[in-house]
Amino acid sequence: MKPYREMSKEELSSLKEQLEQIYKEYQGKNLKLNMARGKPSPEQLDLSLPMMDVLNSKSDYMSVDGDVRNYGVLTGIQEAKELMGQMMDSPAENIVMYGTSSLTLMYDTVSRSYTRGVMGSTPWCKLDKVKFLCPVPGYDRHFAITESFGIELINIPLHDDGPDMDMVEEYVNNDETVKGIWCVPLYSNPSGQSYSDEVVKRFANLKPAAKDFRIYWDNAYCVHHLDPDHPDHVLDILSECEKAGNPDMVYKFGSTAKVTFPGAGISAIATSKNNIEDMKKQMNVQMISHDKINQLRHVRYFKNLDGIKEHMRKQAAILRPRFEAVDEILTRELGGLEIGTWTKPHGGYFVSFDSLDGCAKAIVQKCKDAGVVMTGAGATYPYGKDPHDSNIRIAPSFPALDELKMAAEIFCVCVKLVSIDKLLAE
C-alpha cells in the first residue's frame, strides 16, 4: 500500500473516481447502520434474562436488611454493597448503592456539590468560577454534565499511560477553582488506555489547592475485558488515596449497565466514610431508597464476583469478534495509507480513530449520507470542539456482525474520500 501523501494528484483523482462509484453503490442500498453509541447487542442482553427468574416466592424478597419490597434502607442492602464492592475493588462499608444508572449518580454528585457544597465547603453555585479537568478524548456525557452547570472544562491530553500528570498537578495543586477531573481509568472511553500504576499514585498524591477537589473515577469497564485471561489492571485509587493521606479525594463510580441491562442495572459509588456521610444528608431528602428488588435480583443471580466474571466471559465471546472485524477491515482497507490511526483496546466499548487533521466532521457526515450513523465528530471533546477535527469514536458492540462489517467498509471508503479531498486541496 502506498501512502496517499506519496501519490500524485492524478493518481488521487483517479482513485477518487473509483471510490465515488463504490460510495454511490452503498448509498443506493438505503442502509440504516449505526456505530454511534456503546450499546450492548441483543445477544449480550439475552445472557442476563435468567436473572429475571431468581426471585419467586415471597421469602425470596428478604434481604439481611429486611423485605426489599418495602420502603427504607437509604444506601442499599448489605448484600448488594458486598457484590458491588467486590466488583469495584472496595470494602462494602465504602459503598453506597444508587439507582439504575451511574450517569445519574455522577450527575447527582456534581449537582449536590453545586447546590450544597462538599463537606461544608461553599456550594459551587455561589462561586464565580468552577473548573473541571477533562482528559481528551473522553466521554461526551461526562463533559455534558459539568458543562450544563456552567463549569469551565479544560482539556488534558491523554497519553498511553493516562492523563498528562504534569499538567494535572500544575492545575490541581495551584488553582483552587479546579474542583474535579473526569477519569475512565480502565479501557478509557473512547481511546482504550488503562492508567499506569505511576499515574494512579500521582493522582493519589495530589495536593489540591481546593479542599473540595474530587477525582471523578468512572470505572465503567472494570469487568469488561475483551480477553478475560489477560485483563488490564489498574491500581485501586481509593486505597492509594488513603495511603497518601488524601482519603476523601476520590469518588469511584460503577454500574452493571453493561453487565446486565443498560438503564435497568444497579449502580454504586465507592468512597470514604466522610464523603458517604456528606452525601447521605442530601440523599435522605431526595429519596427513601433506590430499587432494592433489583439490587437483590442482581445479588441472587451473580452471588459474587466469580459469578460476574463468568458472565462477562460470555459477553467477551460475543464482543471480541466484533472488535476483531473492525480492526481487520480497517487494517485491510487503510493499512499503509497513512490517512488514519486507530486503537486496539483490550476492553471497554470503543475503538478510537484519528483521521488526518480537519477530516473527522466530513467523514462522519459522509457516513451519515450513506446511512451509517457514527458518534458526532467532536463529541469526544468538551464543548464538542476537537481542536484537530480528527477523532472519531467507533462503537462496534451493537450491530450484528454482517452489518458491522458493512458499516466498517463504508466508513473506510468515507475516510479515503475525505482524505483525498484534503490532499487534493493542499
Next chain:
Amino acid sequence: MKPYREMSKEELSSLKEQLEQIYKEYQGKNLKLNMARGKPSPEQLDLSLPMMDVLNSKSDYMSVDGDVRNYGVLTGIQEAKELMGQMMDSPAENIVMYGTSSLTLMYDTVSRSYTRGVMGSTPWCKLDKVKFLCPVPGYDRHFAITESFGIELINIPLHDDGPDMDMVEEYVNNDETVKGIWCVPLYSNPSGQSYSDEVVKRFANLKPAAKDFRIYWDNAYCVHHLDPDHPDHVLDILSECEKAGNPDMVYKFGSTAKVTFPGAGISAIATSKNNIEDMKKQMNVQMISHDKINQLRHVRYFKNLDGIKEHMRKQAAILRPRFEAVDEILTRELGGLEIGTWTKPHGGYFVSFDSLDGCAKAIVQKCKDAGVVMTGAGATYPYGKDPHDSNIRIAPSFPALDELKMAAEIFCVCVKLVSIDKLLAE
C-alpha cells in the same frame, strides 16, 4: 363520657393513678410497635407479586419503543405513558415517566428550578429569596425538599375543602418570590381532605406575580380509596389550568409506590408540553432513560386503569379494617372526653389526630417510652414546628391488625395521661 375539663382535680388525679398503672403494664411488655410511616403491609405487597412473572421470553421485552432492555427512550415507553396517564387523569402526551419514586421526581424538579430556572427564568440559586407555600398539616418530605434548598416555607391553613385560598391568592398574586405550593389534593397527607371543585378552579385561575410559579400537585393517593364504591373525586388541575389560560402553571406527580412496591414502582409527571420540553433539556444530561423493564412490567400486569382499580380494591379490603380499628378504639377510649379530635378519611394512608394544645410532643414521647413509635410530633409542619404542638399523624397501614389495635390502645392511654397533666397544671 364526661369531658376531662369538667372533672375536678381530685377526679383527674385518681384517674391518672389508674392510667399510670395500665401504662406501666404496657411498658413491661417490651413492645416494639410502629405507627410512624405510611408503609404498605406485607399482605398488600403480596398482591403485586404476580407482576414479577409477566415478562418471560425475549419477545416479552419489546415495547412500541423497542427493546426495553437497552439504552434509550428518555421520557419512557409509550405504553407506560398511557397507563400512568389514565391513572393520573391526563393524556399520554402530557406524561414523562420517571424513576422508582415520585419523591425523587419532586426533588429533581425543585433542584432543576434551583440550578437552571424554569423555562428561561433566573435559576433560584441566583435569587436572594425564594418562598414556597405549605398547606398545613402536610407531608414532611415535601417540606424537607424545599427547606434543604434554603427556600422559605410559609404555613397555609388547610380547611375541609382545601387550602385557605384567600391566603394563597394573596401570596401568589402579589409576591414574586413565591415560586411554588405543595399540594396533596386527594386524601391529603395527613388530614385526609379532598379539594373542592371551587378550590381547584381558584388554583387554576391564580395570577402569579412570578412567571416561574408552579403548583406542585402531588396526587399520591389518586387510586387509593378506602371505599372504592364511593371515592372522593378532585377536578383535574392540568385541564383546569389550560382552560384558565395558565397551561404551564402545574406539575402533577404520581407513582405506583403504594400500588405495587414502594421504592420499586414507577413514577410520572403530567404537565404541559412547554414544561416537558424544559425538563427534557436537563433530563437528557442526567440520564439516558429510567428503568423501562419495570415500566413494561407494570403495563403488562395492569393492562389499563381497570386493572389498577381492581388491584386497589384488594388493597382497600386489607387497609379498611385497619382504619376502622383505629377509629373504633379512638372512639371507644377518647369519645366525649374532649381531649382530642381525629379524621375519618375516605382514602390515603393516614389518620390525623389533634390533641389539646401543647400535648403532641409529650404524647409521642410517652408512646415511644412504651415501645410505640409514632411520626415525630411537629413533622407535619414546616421546620418541624407545629405552632399548637397538637397534630399527630397516625399511620395504620403497616402493623398487623392485632398489633395495630394494641398500639392504638397505648396511644389512647398516652393521650389521656398527657392531657390530665396539662389540665392539672392549669
